[in-house]
Every structure is written in structure tokens, then in C-alpha cells.
Amino acid sequence: MIRVEGLRKTYGDFPAVVGSDFAVDEGEIFGVVGPNGAGKTTTLKMLAGLVEPTEGTARVGDYDAGDPEMRRHLGFLPEESPLYEDMTARSYLRFFADLYDVPREEATRRTEDTLDRLELEHRDRRLGDVSKGMKRKVAIARSLVNDPDLLIYDEPASGLDPLTTNYVLEFTRDLADRGKTVVFSAHNLYHVESVCDRVVIMNRGEIIARGTVPEIREEHGETTYHVFTTAAVEGSEATDDGRYRRVVPDMDAVDSVREAAAAAGGEVVDIRTREPSLEDVFLELAGRPPEARDDGRGRAAASGADGGRDGPDASDGDRTGDAT
Known part of the structure; x- marks a missing residue:
């Protein structure tokens, strides 16, 4: 589904992402985690075609990530996702369905089906008058109006209460069960551990560990x-x-x-x-100097990403504050 090779993004001499290589399989939930400024948001934006890489390639299905046609098959959810607050949930989703040229009857069916699955109430209330949790559900519903094959979610549960967070995670699992491919970042490592099929851990623009959660625990953690x-x-x-x-x-x-x-x-x-948790491994790897790490493929990670953080475009932030 996704093939990334040598993906790099710099701003002047500032390295935000340094030579990333990974693949995401169809129908997989793939997690990207790391501390503040690790390069997570920049990586997701390059996959979504919103940021052009300095070097390397990212392929999504049969398309380059920057191909406008690819975006018709993509649903993207940024961490901060402002809504048109004078609209209702129904009118907002139908508006975006029109942008994707979804036929009106099909748009109505998709809108109601998605709102039902998200258990979203107050569908005809102004979005400016609803809770943060409901706004996040509407933003998730917006990412689905074009029935995309790939969903890229940046911190989908950011700032939500535990009940809504749990619902969002369960909904993410349901999307994968329906054949969607999901790539998401998260600062709460429990969310990643409970949902993701595979994970990459980033630090200073580099991937420093990869694999399933049990594989990462076994390779980098200590019982x-x-x-x-x-x-x-x-x-x-x-x-x-x-x-x-x-x-x-x-x-x-x-x-x-x-x-x-x-x-x-x-x-x-x-x-x-x-047994070591993903958080234990994360804290160990993120605190270890680059030359002392192994990138999960049996070789020392390069140290060229000194200070490599998400660049100026990453306005929605890479918050990993409570990963600790």
C-alpha cells in the first residue's frame, strides 16, 4: 500500500526527516511515534502529499504521494482540525462530499452511515456549540466522505476525554476491519500499543526502531x-x-x-x-545517543540528524509530552 524509500526533508540546513525507509501493508494500522520534534508530523504530511520531500520517494498504491489523483483515495486528519462552526455536522459533511463530487444520494447515505457508526448526536446543531469530542468525531467523519482506501491521522485522540478516546481507538480498529489502511501518530504509547499492527519509533528525524510491538519489546527491551x-x-x-x-x-x-x-x-x-512496555523501550531508545542505537535492522543508526526536528511547516505540532 505504502512504500517509502530514502525519504528526507530539510529546511535550509535544518534536517526534519532523515532518510526514512518503511512499508505499510494494505489493511494495516501503522503507528508513528516519537518525542517532540521527532519528525512524525512532517513524515505524515509527506505521505499525504502536503509537503514535498527534499529527497527520496513515497508511493501510495499506484501513485506518488504528491500526485493529486492520490488524494482522491486519501482521508487526512491533522492534529488541529478547525471546522466551519456555523455549519451543522450534516451540512458540513455534505459540503465536503460535494467537493469530492460524490453524488448527492450517495453523499447522504455515507453521511448518515458514518454519523451512526460514530454515534454522533446533535447532527443539526451548530458545530460551534458542540463539545470537543463531537468536533473530533465530525473531523473523522469528514476524512471518510470520499470513501478513501488510506487514512492518515495525526494524533486522532489528542485532547479527548478517556471515554471518547477509547471510542476513537475502537473506531480506528473498525476501519481496518473494513479494509482501510490507517497510518497514525500518537503521543500516548498505550494507544499505539493497543491498536497498531506495526510501529516505527522516530527520534531527531530518524527511525530508531520498527516492527510489531512484541518484536520491538523483545529486541530493545529487557525482562x-x-x-x-x-x-x-x-x-x-x-x-x-x-x-x-x-x-x-x-x-x-x-x-x-x-x-x-x-x-x-x-x-x-x-x-x-x-515484561518491558513500549513506553519502557521508547524512553530507553529516545534517551540513548544515536551512535549507541540499533535501528531495528541490525545496524547502528546514523547520527546525522542532530537536532532533526519537524520543520517550520509542522504547525500542528508533534506533541509527545505525555509519552512519559
Whole structure:
């Protein structure tokens, strides 16, 4: 569905995206995550044909990303998506359907079907008088009026309450089940972990990890063992229930803690395995210098993206503040 090779965007000598390569399969939910200024928004805008790459290619189906014909098959949702607030949800969506030359009868059917699926109320109320969550649903509905094959969503759940956020994520899954391909960025790593089939992690304009969430965890994360004892051992910390906890990297170390506890007159009473989360991996990789990283394909990542952040065009922002 999408093939990206050597995609690069610079503004003068400012590198926003540095040599990205990745592919997205048809019907896949593909996540792009990273800290502030990682290059996520610029990457999505290049895929949508809104920003021209400095180097490299991005193909969407049979089209170059910059081909106007490709946009007829695309639904794009920016992070900040102002609406025409004097319109109602129905009139707003029909207006955009007219722009795509959707026949009136078909436009009405699509509009009502999409509003039903989004469980959107107050369809004839001015958009300026509805909640932020409802506005976001209308913006999502707008991205679907042309029945696109590809959806590119920049922070689709940004600023929404937990209930609406959960609904948006479930709706995204439903879109993929209906055969749509979805590429989206998110600063909440739980959203990515719960929805995406595959992920790329970006930092300073580079892709520093890629794969399914389990693959990224296995390659870049470390499983730890939390050993609880009734006696203090070297390196342990007291817990609120009167026990002691020591975190170790492997079962050999667990045995060493068991022996130390016995020597201190205690015993091991519990062992808990903790698998790394995507957030753990993200924090580790984003904080590691480029020369110390591996890009997920068995080679060190290039260090040429020093300071590589989304460039001046990224007015809708790359917010990853609560990824931590």
C-alpha cells in the first residue's frame, strides 16, 4: 500500500526527516511515534502529499504521494482540525462530499452511515456549540466522505476525554476491519500499543526502531524479575507490606537473591516477571545517543540528524509530552 524509500526533508540546513525507509501493508494500522520534534508530523504530511520531500520517494498504491489523483483515495486528519462552526455536522459533511463530487444520494447515505457508526448526536446543531469530542468525531467523519482506501491521522485522540478516546481507538480498529489502511501518530504509547499492527519509533528525524510491538519489546527491551523476600538483602528496598524487593535481570540472579535471603534468616516469598512496555523501550531508545542505537535492522543508526526536528511547516505540532 505504502512504500517509502530514502525519504528526507530539510529546511535550509535544518534536517526534519532523515532518510526514512518503511512499508505499510494494505489493511494495516501503522503507528508513528516519537518525542517532540521527532519528525512524525512532517513524515505524515509527506505521505499525504502536503509537503514535498527534499529527497527520496513515497508511493501510495499506484501513485506518488504528491500526485493529486492520490488524494482522491486519501482521508487526512491533522492534529488541529478547525471546522466551519456555523455549519451543522450534516451540512458540513455534505459540503465536503460535494467537493469530492460524490453524488448527492450517495453523499447522504455515507453521511448518515458514518454519523451512526460514530454515534454522533446533535447532527443539526451548530458545530460551534458542540463539545470537543463531537468536533473530533465530525473531523473523522469528514476524512471518510470520499470513501478513501488510506487514512492518515495525526494524533486522532489528542485532547479527548478517556471515554471518547477509547471510542476513537475502537473506531480506528473498525476501519481496518473494513479494509482501510490507517497510518497514525500518537503521543500516548498505550494507544499505539493497543491498536497498531506495526510501529516505527522516530527520534531527531530518524527511525530508531520498527516492527510489531512484541518484536520491538523483545529486541530493545529487557525482562526483569522482581524478587520479594522476608529479609533485607544487598540492593533490596523495603515495601509497604513489610517485605523487601530486589529487581534482577535473570534467573541466575534470582537464585543469588534466594541464597542471600536464606543467609539473612529469611526466604523468597514471591517472584514477579515484568515484561518491558513500549513506553519502557521508547524512553530507553529516545534517551540513548544515536551512535549507541540499533535501528531495528541490525545496524547502528546514523547520527546525522542532530537536532532533526519537524520543520517550520509542522504547525500542528508533534506533541509527545505525555509519552512519559
